[in-house]
Amino acid sequence: MSPRQVRFYEARGLITSTRGANNYRDYGETALGRVQQIRELLDAGLSTQVIRAILPCLESPRDPIVFDGVTSETVAVLERERDRLTERVDVLARNRDAIGDYLAELQRRAG
Amino acid sequence: MSPRQVRFYEARGLITSTRGANNYRDYGETALGRVQQIRELLDAGLSTQVIRAILPCLESPRDPIVFDGVTSETVAVLERERDRLTERVDVLARNRDAIGDYLAELQRRAG
DNA sequence: TCAAACCTTGACGCTGGTGTCAAGGTCAAG
DNA sequence: CTTGACCTTGACACCAGCGTCAAGGTTTGA
Numbered sequence: 001m002s003p004r005q006v007r008f009y010e011a012r013g014l015i016t017s018t019r020g021a022n023n024y025r026d027y028g029e030t031a032l033g034r035v036q037q038i039r040e041l042l043d044a045g046l047s048t049q050v051i052r053a054i055l056p057c058l059e060s061p062r063d064p065i066v067f068d069g070v071t072s073e074t075v076a077v078l079e080r081e082r083d084r085l086t087e088r089v090d091v092l093a094r095n096r097d098a099i100g101d102y103l104a105e106l107q108r109r110a111g
Numbered sequence: 112m113s114p115r116q117v118r119f120y121e122a123r124g125l126i127t128s129t130r131g132a133n134n135y136r137d138y139g140e141t142a143l144g145r146v147q148q149i150r151e152l153l154d155a156g157l158s159t160q161v162i163r164a165i166l167p168c169l170e171s172p173r174d175p176i177v178f179d180g181v182t183s184e185t186v187a188v189l190e191r192e193r194d195r196l197t198e199r200v201d202v203l204a205r206n207r208d209a210i211g212d213y214l215a216e217l218q219r220r221a222g
Numbered sequence: 223t224c225a226a227a228c229c230t231t232g233a234c235g236c237t238g239g240t241g242t243c244a245a246g247g248t249c250a251a252g
Numbered sequence: 253c254t255t256g257a258c259c260t261t262g263a264c265a266c267c268a269g270c271g272t273c274a275a276g277g278t279t280t281g282a
Contacts, residue, residue: 002240234274237268
């Protein structure tokens with residue numbers, strides 16, 4: 001985890017930090033897991049915009065759930081992203097299965 | 112489907128074309144579906160490199176299966192990509208479910 | 223025949239996510 | 253106090269996937 005990445009995520013609003021008198025960044029205890037989760041989602045092909053949108057859903061203890069500023073538009077965005085994720089999952093699973101079938105066919109013929 | 116995209120895919124070796132005396136490109140009948148499949152995979156977050164690697168598995172009639180030039184390394188690459196796809200599917204499905212849970216919780220509290 | 227509408231290649235630019243390097247501030251160890 | 257190892261911001265460069273625009277060739281239609 002290069003500092004470059006972390007500062008980039010911070011600039012995109014995915015993580016936050018406090019500053020001491022140093023002007024040094026101080027990342028909270030939860031930041032490490034956050035960054036790992038962000039990396040996972042980026043590797044899975046999501047953009048920082050989408051990750052930013054869905055991050056509130058991914059808090060470890062969802063109690064207390066963020067309730068303020070949840071407009072009907074927020075809900076609509078989340079539903080849209082959830083559906084997009086479902087589409088992605090379907091496409092990827094389907095193509096993964098195609099690879100599996102192909103490999104099985106190869107193995108059958110190589111008998 | 113802008114010509115720019117299609118030529119880009121061609122440059123990446125995802126599709127092929129023949130040339131007439133014109134020097135105009137001539138895409139076969141199967142090219143349209145190919146491009147749509149490529150778009151689907153790109154939208155799902157795969158790179159052209161990966162798509163190129165797994166394309167042979169995605170031919171509509173997998174009979175006759177491409178058998179020449181299938182080395183053990185080819186098989187290894189495909190198995191690796193299949194596993195990577197499985198990881199992606201898991202990550203995306205898990206996070207999609209988290210969004211679903213969040214939305215359900217919101218709805219429960221909004222009663 | 224001549225203009226409009228296609229095609230060709232090539233160059234340039236943009237956005238996203240990162241690496242790297244420069245010029246400075248800060249801190250801990252010797 | 254000085255040196256080296258950290259931090260800061262900012263600039264520059266890179267690759268991927270794509271839009272766009274320029275300069276030229278080809279085809280079509282009036």
